[in-house]
Amino acid sequence: MSAGPNLIPVSPERHGTRRWRRFSTYAFVQAHPVVPIVLGEHEQIAACLPLLFTASATGPLPVALTRLGKQTALVAQNGVWRGSYVPSILRVHPFHARATQGEQFAFMVDEDSGLVTDDPQDVAFFTPDGALSPELAHVVDFFRNRVHAEAQTRSAMAAITRAGLLTPFAPPEGMEVPSTALMQVDAGALADLGRVALADLHRAGALALVYSALVAQHHLSFLAHAEALPLRAPPKAAASPTADSELSGFFDALASAHAQEPALADWVTPAPRKPSDTNH
Secondary structure, eight states: OOOSSOEEEOOHHHHTTOEEOOOOOOGGGGGOSEEEOOTTSHHHHHTTSOEEEEOOTTSOEEEEEOOSSSSOSSBOTTSOBOSSOOOGGGGGTTEEEEEOSTTOEEEEEETTSSOEEOOTTSEESBOTTSOBOHHHHHHHHHHHHHHHHHHHHHHHHHHHHHTTOEEEOOOOTTOOOSOSOEEEEOHHHHHTOOHHHHHHHHHTTOHHHHHHHHHHTTHHHHHHHHHHSOOOOOOHHHHSTTTOHHHHOHHHHHHHHHHHOHHHHHSSOOOOOOTTOOBO
């Protein structure tokens, strides 16, 4: 995910000779108080972060809350992720995917991220003959799977909307949140649902998401407490890429995602790629 306003479609014409640098710090998360999530990772999110909902052009979407105040406690001063689970979209910074039609998408990169370079030591976008580099093809495959998951997530959210389960988020007394447009599950409305509505939620894969969101609200006080503590870097051994590659290594994090979330990794079989086609 990228927050910068300079999301540019990746193409051989623009990026044929350019390179990209794997991020080495999660400091960019500071700009993302809410992070979009998809079905397949909602349980991992609910185990460690508040899970709420926000409006979008296509309807409400689930999001993970990364901070309440001005600074997240999830990222140490040295840029290491301190939580137990990294939301999947954060692992592919500075890349993004913009849905076009169906499960087709435009593959984008944030050129304001500082990670698009001309340094020969960095990773090439394309091979000399104009094909996606193996590393970039790996990222495109990640987004192909994620776009499929987003479609499933929208179906689940449509069922939640039909059931009338969302209500404006009311943070606990004395607690502020970085957005006033957040929503939460109305536990009372859920308790009043009949069998037909519950069956509709179940068929859409939405019931587990609803319960995950209710459980995840208990992390609000923990997040507030963590933000009130001094932000310290973890021990050097833990911050070292060799000692904790899951937190600091781009592809190690993706590999960990495949191990932790087989559903996210295996939702679809990647379709054959055209050598120079980055608009999927």
